[in-house]
Amino acid sequence: MLSRVANSIYWLGRYLERAENYARFMDVNFNLMLDLPKDQKEQWLPLVQATGDNNEFQKLYEGVNKNDIINYMAFDLRNPNSIISCVSKARENAREVRENVIKETWEKLNELYHYVNSMANSMDWIEGDPIPFFTGVKEHIMLINGIGYATVARSEGWYFRLLGTFLERADKTSRIVDVKYHIILPTPTLVGTPIDYLHWSALLKSVSGFNTYRRMYGTLEASKVVDFLILNRKFPRSVFYSILEAEDCLRNISGNNSRGFTNEAEKSIGELRSRLEFTSVEEIIEFGLHQYMDDLQIKIIDISNKVNDAFFQVKNNFAYQINIEE
Amino acid sequence: MEYELGNFFDEMYESSGEIRPQYLQLSGAIGSVKPERISQLQFSANKTQVNMGMTFNVYHDNQGLEKILHLDIIPRILANEEWKILEKGLKQRIEALNLFINDVYNDQKSLKDKIVPEDLILGSRDFLKPCIGLKPPKGVWCHITGTDLVKNNDGNYYILEDNLRCPSGVSYMLGSRDIIKRIYPNLFNSMGVMPVSDYPLRLLEMLQYISNKEHPVVGVLTPGIYNSAYYEHSYLALQMGVELVSGVDLITRDDKVYMQTTKGLQQIDVLYRRIDDTFLDPTAFNPTSMLGVPGIFNAYKKGNIALANAPGTGVADDKAVYAYVPKLIKYFLGEDAILNNVPTYLARDQEDRKFILDNIEDLVVKETNSAGGYGMMIGPKATKEDHAKFRTLVKENPTNYIAQPTLSLSTVPTWIEDHLEPRHVDLRPYILYGKEIEVIPGALTRVALTKGSLVVNSSQGGGSKDTWVLY
Structure with a gap:
């Protein structure tokens, strides 16, 4: 392609x-x-x-x-x-x-x-x-x-499109979590008030996840909502799920069906995926929710840059011809 | 409202008011529905064009610049007998022109035998010196042609232009057919309309044929998204299932052309180039071109890539060379031309020039090297000032001008607001030259939407019609 x-x-x-x-x-x-x-x-x-x-x-x-x-x-x-x-x-x-x-x-x-x-x-x-x-x-x-x-068709082009979709979604879901940070004070222990309940429901609804969340987690609690939006393995808009899908896309593109990585983009996304895979929501909250989201977004930008370097760079034929003539 | 037949050949009505046989069913179908319904269908056809992105004009991130070529829902219909003559005539003409181009860049026999004045060809800016001695693959130069014809009030077709460079509009022929099929689902079958939808397939087969490889990699070369015909370039690549490439995607090494892919370099073997030949390669032609692919001409000369159309074909569709085509047909094929040429007066010739200057009010004066309806004056429609201006232009630069009698283009009923009115049309069929010469049974019919206007160009208020060739 x-x-x-x-x-x-x-x-x-x-x-x-x-x-x-x-x-x-x-x-x-x-x-x-x-x-x-x-x-x-x-x-x-x-x-x-x-x-x-x-x-x-x-x-x-x-x-x-x-x-x-x-x-x-x-x-x-x-x-x-x-x-x-x-x-x-x-x-x-x-x-x-x-x-x-x-x-x-x-x-x-x-x-x-x-x-x-x-x-x-x-x-x-x-x-x-x-x-x-x-x-x-x-x-x-x-x-x-x-x-x-x-x-x-599930060929290279499809995986590039999906890669873009899921990297973007991972970023945006992390920002949706951040909305909550900006709306009220960033104290993850503030729970139980009707307003708080409304806010968290709104976040879940924004990712069409309200019903799914209720079925999986039951009661509305900040830490559970964060777990659902960041770390859930089944919900297709969670950050972890999106990163996992994006990683699959990269592996489909390169044809890497073994462990490890074959290019820098795969390396970088594999690191992020495993970090999310082996983190608990308590660790995230202890680290600071907003800070964690910030780090996540920076990491996603880094992956995007590496995708760019690995696949999208082209040589300019005009410059190339001039160089070989000299 | 009464349909007013003018003093023109109308494609649907005889001068007596009788409906021509090939239009009977259509006319019945139109007559059986309310005008409001037809207006509705007309509206939805244009809306579909927008949704299909079937747009032309310079693209800019501004809605106003993206326009559709208005598709009129009343088709133009050609009976089979009429088509057969066109088909035969076009094949003959393309065969002769191809031989002529080959001759011009090789033996130049037709120049030595004074069939065409030598200085007209060798002095033409479309005569590309780097092409001298070239033998394109399989001997074909003009692989894709879109010839412009009109029907005069004598009922005969006349060739207007040969368009041997990068004729456009075929995507409108194909896209329009898709839309019009939905509007008359029953008529297509009962009337027996010949399909055009296999054009992309035939185009691909032709492109594969001109390569020496068994499974060549084919691409369409576009100047890019800002080109007015970009829709067509992408449409054809999509329909053929080949890559659409622009200069930035390609790199030349060791006289071969490669695409830059996510998995490294991949050689490309055939390009349907939609870049004017002089912009194709700045190292061979116009050095200021930023569109092309430096080094591609050398790759072409070495036989490492096939190009359609071959560079250099423009030399044969100059408006002055046009005048000699009947002679060329006789010279190369020993046959009389089947399709009429419009009598053409060359201002470079002293006698003709005098005739032009004396009769400019009645003539159409054209610049030999321009297209799109620009650089042209229609005598009977122009003002005295225009006559004077063109007299001066012709005198100052005679080699640049030709003149022809004003033809009265035929009319076809066209949906104007809520009723039919006659509008002038031309006809652009498409011809492919690969293993053999094929004329696609259909055409782009361009229609001058302004009442009485003879200018059908999209840039100047023209629209289009689907063209039905009957079995």
Whole structure:
């Protein structure tokens, strides 16, 4: 597979996952706000804080207005991670490798692109109810992923797309956990109040994990929610599960079906996977939840860089020809 | 609203108002549904085009620049007898042009025998000196052609342009067919419309044929995502199941061309190149090109990669060379041309020039080296100022201009808002030249959507129609 093509497919996976997660962030915050008692102030800033784009947001907007945050996270092209930016870039990447994308995937992605743009242009969401939009984005992307699961051949390209999807998901789930850190004080022992209960439920709902959690863990407790979101081995949006899947993708790409590693990306992700595999939630909380998430995110960036070095580098033929002529 | 037949050949109606036999079923089908329903279908056809990403124009991260080529849902229909003549005529023309290109870069017999003036060819900027002496694989130069024809009010077809370089639009022929099939699911079967969907397969077979290897690696070479025909490049690569590559993906070593893959270098054997030949290799042609692949021309000369179309074909589709094609057919094949040429006056010729200057109001004046409907003046439609301007241009630079009588393009009923109106069309069939010459039974019909307009180019308000060739 062409290095450039692999690169684009990988980013197609990442951007779609990012857009979906942003839609999930927004969707869940709306639900949360609707449930809050009257005297509780709506909290929108934690969303921006958790995505790591707070500094950029503060440069562009004054104050912390709900509509500003919705606009910044969904429709603002100046925010490289907004839904509209991610969807546009996902489509751009798909367009660049159109010959490697099946018709149905391309057409649904195109629809999504036009849907997001028409919503951004219409500004209807300010007056009306923006929730259907976020649900719409999420469902569009789940449909695109579904088309992939049902029809795309399990060859190299598929694993690059999945690799992008799962690395992105691992990062975003860790940030969802971080939202909680930004909403209330980072004391993991603060449990039991209805507000706390609402917050944790909201987090679980944002990853469509509320029912699964209840079935697996029963009562709502901070440490159990953290265990579920970070370390659970069965839940497909947990950090551990995502890293495990991403590692499988790398091994499928290189054809490494033995132990150990064959490139730096495999080495790095294997280290992270085993760290998560042999950690308990108590250790994480003792270490500091926010700090642990930070470390996790840095490690994922490091893996991404190594993926880039291992597969996506190309030589410039112009420079190459000049060098050999000299 | 009454359908007003002008003083033109209408493809659906005889001048008496009778419906031509090949349109009877379609006309019945259209007549049996309410206009609102047809408008609805027209709307959904255009929406499908958007969703398919069937767009053209310069791509930029800005919606306004991504446009669809409006597809009119009323098809243009060709009876089989009519098609047979076109098919035969096109094969003849391509065969002769291919022999001519080969001759120009090798023996130059046709120049020595003064069939075509030597200076017209050797002085042309499309005559590529690096190609002299080249013998492309299997003797084929113009593998893919998209010839433009029009039907005049005498009911006869005339060749407008040969388009031997990188003719585009075939993806619209294929994409439009997919959409139109959904609109008339019953008619296709009952009328017997010949399929075009095997074009990508035939294209791939042709590309594999021109390589010496048994299982060649084939790719489509695109200038990239910002090219106006990018949709087509990616579409064809997807449909053929081959790689779509751009210059950045390729590297040349030891006169071989390699793709840079996740598993290292992989040699590529055939490229359907959609980069203009002069931009193909800065070390051989235009040194300022940043699009191409330095070193690819040497690899081609050594026979390590096959290119379609071969570099250098442009020399035969110059608008001045066009005038000589009937003579070339006679010279190379010993046959009379089956398809008409439009009488062409060459401004480089003194007598012709005088004729052009005296009759400019009635003529179409064209620059010999431009396309897309630019650099052209339609005498009867132009202002006095334009006439004067083109007189000066012709006088100053006669070798750059030719003139032709104004043809009256035929019309086809076209859906305008809520009713049918006649609109002028041209016809672009596609011809593949591999083991043999094949004409795909279909075409891109371009339609001038503006009332009375004769300019069908997409850049100037043109749309398209699906073209049905009947069994």
